Amino acid sequence: MHKLSAALIALLFFISCGTKKEEQKDLAQSEEKWWKEAIIYQIYPRSFKDSDGDGIGDLKGIIQELDYIKDLGVTAVWLNPIYSSPNDDNGYDVSDYRNIMSDFGTMEDFDRLMKGMHERGIKLIMDVVVNHSSDEHEWFQQSRSSRDNPYRDYYHWWPAEKGKPNYRYSLFDEKGDAWKYDSITDAYYLHYFSQKQPDLNWENPKVRQEVYDIMTFWAEKGVDGFRLDAFQFAAKDTTFPAFPDDLQTNFIQYYAMQGNLHEYLKEMHEQVFSKYDVMSVAEGAGRNFEDAHNLVDADRNELNMAYAFEGVDIAKREGYSLTHFKEVFSRWDKEFAEKGWLSIYLANHDQARMVSRFGNDSPAFRRPSAKMLNTFILSMRGTPYCYFGDELGMTNSNFETIEEYQDIAAINGYKKVVNEGGDIMEYMQNLKFGSRDYGRTPMQWDNSTNANFATGTPWLPVNENYKTINVESEKKDPNSVLNHFRRMVELRKNNPVLVYGAYTLLQPEHQEIYAYTRSWKGEKMLVVLNFSEKNSSITLKEAKSIKEEVINNLQSPDIKNGTIHLLPYQAVIFSIQ
Template sequence: MTVIAGCTQQVKLEKELVNSNKRWWKESIIYQIYPRSFNDSNGDGVGDLRGIIQKLDYIKSLGVTAVWLNPIYASPNDDNGYDISNYKEIMTEFGTMQDFDELLKGLHERGIKFVMDVVVNHSSDEHEWFKQSRSSRDNPYRNYYHWWPAEKGKPNYRWSFFDEKGEAWKYDSITNSYYLHYFAQKQPDLNWENPKVRQEVYSIMKFWAEKGVDGFRLDAFQYVSKDTTFPKLPKNFEKDINKYYGMGPNLHKYLREMYDEVLSKYDVFAVSEGAGSTLEDAHSLVDEDRKELQMAYHFESVGIGNKLEGYKLSELKKSFTKWDTSFAEKGWISIFLNNHDNARVVSRFGNDSPEFREVSAKMINTFILSMRGTPYIYYGDEISMTNIHFDSISQYKDIAAINGYKKALSEKKDMDAFMRDLNFTSRDNGRTPMQWDTSTNAGFTTGTPWLPVNENHKEINVAAQENNPNSVLNHFKKMVKLRKDNEVLVYGAYKLLDENNEEVYAYTRTLDGKKMLVLLNFTNHESSISVNAAKKIESILINNYSDLINKNGKITLKPYQSVICSIKN
């Protein structure tokens, strides 16, 4: 009786902890849309807001509860909208503010929240702030950016993510000074040390919050605070760039100020791209008592799949388990394996061959939607879109790919090896147009698409999958419903099983006396696993095959088989 009473008390305490920490954004399933590539309503080859409006019922049919759009602000498009020239206007290619208002209204009418991408580590060099800033050293906007007078000598080297020479200081002859750009030359970094800049940012966020936006994704935000003395950096600092670029000296001060001025005043959440270099960094950003951000978005796990030679499942287990363990009782994390900065998830973590594409895509979606944290699903992954193959650098549109190619040439690297790697990892892989049907350009546009449509759209498209009960799309919808119907998959405790198994990822989720067993075969062959929980299976809740071989707790999984079972606790 003592043991039973103890268990009952433990369940009660767990329930109280979960109930006190419930938030709508923890229970969200976020669908990320790259607007240029989702649906083109006017035939100019570029996706737009009216195109998304046309597909609102499709989005609702997925069961997702929130949509995150990549930047839609006015922009010269040097980095596909991440170089912003006006934060309170809509990019002409995407439509008008009236279109935005209609889109937001349409989402809300369907019970879907909206997450805005906020890019304020840098602006476009065509923003009026920068035009003024570079015009003279005594201009009122001069201190909106980081300038270094040339008479002081060239500033200490800073590395740029996108510059073809890898140099983040750009000389500007107008005022005989250098300006800082961690990304492309046309993306000068804003000077957050200037309180006027911060107030400008809060004004932008309030503008969109007043319109009804439900959340903010803060792009590259861990980099906004900088040591403005710009000291020398150690050799090979690029290998741990976040340690030297991220989590600057005043970042928490700025975030608390943002919380006080904006986040605390609206029913919104904010997630920062990146979570520092350590678990401690991440907690310092999102733990509720910090009054800063609400959700951590780290890149450790997603980067594991960016290797041509493949990855070890134990690496993936270790990463996800480490983050879950750290955030089990405090803070909250994002769960994802893909976004606009990565190649297609089924090509990296699954198997995009005709034989295994569908089952491995179902397996990956099962995984993402059965972990603790807020899942992010990238458009097209619900139908198992794959990498596209480009034969030459001339086909790429991504500035990171183009400048990376120029840099590799200048450094006399093995260009065949470079191109093989680029073909696998390029961001353009994840930005090809959405594949709606078998028609020309996959139904994305009646014009010439801004980026080529994958030739496999004849086989992989929404129309072909919507009425097929065994399709990747309908399996995705079932998995979304399973998560929404079972809080154990949102808040339940996670326990890794058979840690050293390099083929099967197995874990349990437990909440309020309810327990589920998740089994995922990450290989293209049958694989077996023996776990005690398998002896207690009550029912199979979802399965990407028609059966499950279970011989007294020894389960044999087919290639890329994924199963979630209800088990006796």
């Protein structure tokens, strides 16, 4: 009797300790931060709204639509680069980090924009492009002028008398070569992207201080966060040793997370992030989970959240399997369940349209599949990033010739295939599915000329389907993609379980349906998403515990004996006991 009591007491103690540990984990992950609860809306300013008729979106255009952004319910805006730039890579080649590109307006326009956002309770996140600058930046102009110029070491130079440096691959170069010979000083400079984007030398403390001063300038103006473009490539081994031959296919493996990158981020945190209530995120999450945790775990004092590529890279022209999709997102969630924080997204300015890549953009299924994908993004753990136009279900355009593309990656990629005698037809077919330009076509506001994006000729053609897919028509339709997006945003904002709750994948082997639960502080929700164009069903024990349907992109599903029957691309969230 005494032995049984002792065992029972021990068992109860063990359960209690386990519960406390779970609660501690819950509390550690659910420590409230505004950037965890944020719903981020990404705006590509060139394509959002043109206020002056030159065909290019601008800051005044965004100001005109601030009430639209507020009505979406989003809490933050990530603005792609608006700094002075010769525009070789649409602003990702910066010539003056403290000025506004003339295409977009003035600093006064920026101040009005930020003030208008803050008045509406919307935070502003700036893109910081400091792996490289423009070759027209004063630093580079000085750097290339002579070998003994004080700015020489702001960039990576290799004197020609030492012979050609070991090969480095360039993502945007038509020959794929990241070393560019410059005759002025008889030397090569490094550019991981285009020739007009020379890489900054982060090993030089003067460069680092320049960047921290620039970020402080914007933080003092009142911006609420920074997204660091291509930053996982910023640190280099400046001896430039030989790399293996498979550089192009294993770019992240050999180029990311090199040298003293973590020390630089800690220094950036100390000088900038720790002094302001700002969010921080870098493009990419390194080579593996260890890299990702080292970037974002709170005790590292580096960044706030990981922005990993693996999920968005799943979509390919030949299609993807839902089981693989589930495995990737579930693996990342599990890895960050107790420590660190993730970003959740399926589209951005470097991708084609979400519904064309992950859903079904045919007239029959575009609406339900766009709603389903938005339901997924806004019901997962992590900070959701929603790309402009995806709240409408905007689709890919259909460019037929290389001359129709404006993106340097597409144009120089084409030249590279030609130079190497590659398959042009295959390259063009891949472009038609995944070109960055398709994610950059102008916002579709209404069914008037140019979708009311611009009175002049748009810098990229407006998608021909704008007469049916546009803000004005979707506002009026209670069943539109837009209104479902708004309802889903409100659901997330009003239910912390969708922000902080534990994620549990159900039936990972199911070929058509992605089902999972979110649970937190006694609340539990069941998310059921049909990723296929056919009717499908799933049997779940959780279905017998349904309390109510909280959101649905189609009619209420038929549920019998624990089996939920879904229509094509149906997305439903239930509260369960």
